Amino acid sequence: MNRNELRTPSYIVQEGALKHNLEILKKVREESGCKILLAQKAFSMYRTYPLIAEYLDGTTASGIFEAKLADEEFKPSCENDNTGKENSGTCEKRENHVFEPAFHVDEMKELCEICSHIYFNSISQLELHRPVWEPYQKAGKVKIALRINPEFSTQEGHEIYDPCSRGSRLGIRKANLPEKLPEGVTGLHFHTMCEQNVQPLIETFRHVEENFPKYLKQISWINMGGGHHITRDDYEVDKLVSFLKDVKERYGFDIYLEPGEAIALNAGTLITIVMDIVDSDDIPTLILDASASCHMPDVIEMPYTPPLEGAIESKLGCEPFEGGDGIWVRLASRTCLAGDIIGIYRVPEMPEVGDVLTFTDMAIYSMVKNNTFNGMPLPDIVLEKDENSEDRYELVKRFGYEDFKERL
Numbered sequence: 001m002n003r004n005e006l007r008t009p010s011y012i013v014q015e016g017a018l019k020h021n022l023e024i025l026k027k028v029r030e031e032s033g034c035k036i037l038l039a040q041k042a043f044s045m046y047r048t049y050p051l052i053a054e055y056l057d058g059t060t061a062s063g064i065f066e067a068k069l070a071d072e073e074f075k076p077s078c079e080n081d082n083t084g085k086e087n088s089g090t091c092e093k094r095e096n097h098v099f100e101p102a103f104h105v106d107e108m109k110e111l112c113e114i115c116s117h118i119y120f121n122s123i124s125q126l127e128l129h130r131p132v133w134e135p136y137q138k139a140g141k142v143k144i145a146l147r148i149n150p151e152f153s154t155q156e157g158h159e160i161y162d163p164c165s166r167g168s169r170l171g172i173r174k175a176n177l178p179e180k181l182p183e184g185v186t187g188l189h190f191h192t193m194c195e196q197n198v199q200p201l202i203e204t205f206r207h208v209e210e211n212f213p214k215y216l217k218q219i220s221w222i223n224m225g226g227g228h229h230i231t232r233d234d235y236e237v238d239k240l241v242s243f244l245k246d247v248k249e250r251y252g253f254d255i256y257l258e259p260g261e262a263i264a265l266n267a268g269t270l271i272t273i274v275m276d277i278v279d280s281d282d283i284p285t286l287i288l289d290a291s292a293s294c295h296m297p298d299v300i301e302m303p304y305t306p307p308l309e310g311a312i313e314s315k316l317g318c319e320p321f322e323g324g325d326g327i328w329v330r331l332a333s334r335t336c337l338a339g340d341i342i343g344i345y346r347v348p349e350m351p352e353v354g355d356v357l358t359f360t361d362m363a364i365y366s367m368v369k370n371n372t373f374n375g376m377p378l379p380d381i382v383l384e385k386d387e388n389s390e391d392r393y394e395l396v397k398r399f400g401y402e403d404f405k406e407r408l
């Protein structure tokens, strides 16, 4: 497709930006010796899995569907070329990790068949499923870990993304761990961060060392979760590499990181058209064919205002705004939800009906959270390839009425 053939709304994922992020992550892997997994909950556009699989060690899943998706699709492209050749080791099968606060009994066998690593959130879950996973573990087909809750918050303001917040159900607290890790458990997992730089990771690990020292001597691998914004411009990549090398040297275990956002950070846009402009007491409200509620729920859940190409500044729908050059407009959706507001933006010129607006950083936690509330159509999914590629815009998926109906 050409650019002018794109429909709105569409998510457009830029392969070049994805590769840029993957190069950084590859460098961290190579220099530190750690392993990096794609947390599929953030980004599951499996059309890009063969590319990502060339750079990363595997995936992590939040349940059986993501685990199956990885099993089917997360293969480096060399595995798809039908030559059957194993070139330079890049075709090795990728790891498939899965964590869920509770697994259904009827899913455990299949998970053991397709996953390389399974993480349990409690001793009771570990023991409930032991009869199923233990034979696989003893045969060396699956590795087992427990998720711990370090009870150490390093973030403020986003309680819903803080697994160490009060009342959290995520991870076993120190007080609830037995003296010795149960038979078969060889790994530990903690995930405590969200969009953070390296210092909070260093502090979290120091806290884990102080509070869980005996367990660190009993394991052969550790997973330090996600929330590492490694591909953000100001991320201290060298400091991360030194930290990981130091931990590896002192403990000798394998280290995993499982970022989601960092893989596709700033690698996608959501284009939308201005359908109408209405007068709403204070400033003009632009009605768009994209919806915060349906196509970018984090805007409401977190909340935040997604960056808009060309805008001078933005505010949450509820924040005061005034002044400055340009014009303030409210960007809202064509759903009937009064609060389906994307944000308030100061733009250089008043947009017109028919203009296409572009929200950036829309690859992550967007299409994975889509819904069809109000019968809203789901955006197209498009892959934007390198500038000189013949088919620059590949339409990966177009949804229609049937997709809406089939879910109901």
Ligand SMILES: Cc1ncc(COP(=O)(O)O)c(C=O)c1O
Residues within 6 Å of the ligand: 039, 041, 042, 099, 191, 193, 194, 195, 225, 226, 227, 228, 258, 259, 260, 261, 262
């Ligand atoms: C257990 C676990 N691992 C990894 C991630 C990925 O985090 P992020 O996308 O912030 O890097 C999450 C996010 O919620 C998570 O819960």
